[in-house]
Amino acid sequence: MLSNIRVVLVQTFHPGNIGSTARAMKTMGLSDLVLVNPRAFPDDEATRLAAGATDLIESARVVTALEDAVSDCVRVVGASARLRSLPLPHYDEPDDMAAALVEDCFHDKVALVFGRERYGLTNEEIACCSHQVSIPANPDYGILNLAQAVQVLAWEIRRTWRRHPQGAACVNRTAEERSPTREQMIHFQEHLSRIMQRSGFITQPHARTEAQLQALFARAEPTRKELSLLRGLLASLEGHIDP
Missing domain, CATH: 3.40.1280.10 (SPOUT methyltransferase, trefoil knot domain)
Incomplete structure (x- = not known):
């Protein structure tokens, strides 16, 4: 391979x-x-x-x-x-x-x-x-x-x-068990950044905070299923934040 x-x-x-x-x-x-x-x-x-x-x-x-x-x-x-x-x-x-x-x-x-x-x-x-x-x-x-x-x-x-x-x-991994692509991780990080700003956790883009969170999730190495759960959590939170 x-x-x-x-x-x-x-x-x-x-x-x-x-x-x-x-x-x-x-x-x-x-x-x-x-x-x-x-x-x-x-x-x-x-x-x-x-x-x-x-x-x-x-x-x-x-x-x-x-x-x-x-x-x-x-x-x-x-x-x-x-x-x-x-x-x-x-x-x-x-x-x-x-x-x-x-x-x-x-x-x-x-x-x-x-x-x-x-x-x-x-x-x-x-x-x-x-x-x-x-x-x-x-x-x-x-x-x-x-x-x-x-x-x-x-x-x-x-x-x-x-x-x-x-x-x-070569043990087969299901799609959910595989690691997310960089594109999928970037979409998640952008979603997280948006929620942090809309919720007031940060009041403007903060490169240091976002870089530290990127490192946190890189160390955690979530599967695609776990990343999907996190995206679902963010979507749920987003629905409760005032426009």
């Missing part, structure tokens, strides 16, 4: 890094590449550095917003060197991240998101993710280029996938 694991590159500046990423992905059996507003693509340099992975270059999708790249994914992990810049759950070890992605990918789409070469992902982009991960490199020189970072995390995923008890992982 490695085809359910997506690699997303945000605003890649050097097209060669797209090609090197495709090569890193293919060596680990990954094939779903999505590009968010790349500076130059298609590009001969990307094709050249892809070496034997030109099929991934040819099938890569280009979108204009990160939300469009991950809306159908149930777990979205942003790779960031800035630890805990937002209160999202953080994987302290990449193998923990890999275990979670592999478990989910037997049933649903998941994504690994990488930012720009110079400064990575913005806070707004990290907020589109459900989790964060960092590579525990040398603290005195923890500089990895984009394709190297993809290679390290993709290797962790493949290593976990090879060791995974695949028979146990």
Whole structure:
């Protein structure tokens, strides 16, 4: 089920890094590449550095917003060197991240998101993710280029996938037991924000409060059934709030 694991590159500046990423992905059996507003693509340099992975270059999708790249994914992990810049759950070890992605990918789409070469992902982009991960490199020189970072995390995923008890992982989950997609979670968060404002809990949009609640529900990892119950509760409360 490695085809359910997506690699997303945000605003890649050097097209060669797209090609090197495709090569890193293919060596680990990954094939779903999505590009968010790349500076130059298609590009001969990307094709050249892809070496034997030109099929991934040819099938890569280009979108204009990160939300469009991950809306159908149930777990979205942003790779960031800035630890805990937002209160999202953080994987302290990449193998923990890999275990979670592999478990989910037997049933649903998941994504690994990488930012720009110079400064990575913005806070707004990290907020589109459900989790964060960092590579525990040398603290005195923890500089990895984009394709190297993809290679390290993709290797962790493949290593976990090879060791995974695949028979146990393939136990069917009902639709209600599966994790909600990012699109479903975003609709819930927007609904919650609306109720908080209409009820007077907050008097204006409050980014910090909303980010903390996003982190709370990311840690809780509700199922689709549980999220539906929460949406029903919010709808009921909404009906008792004066217009």
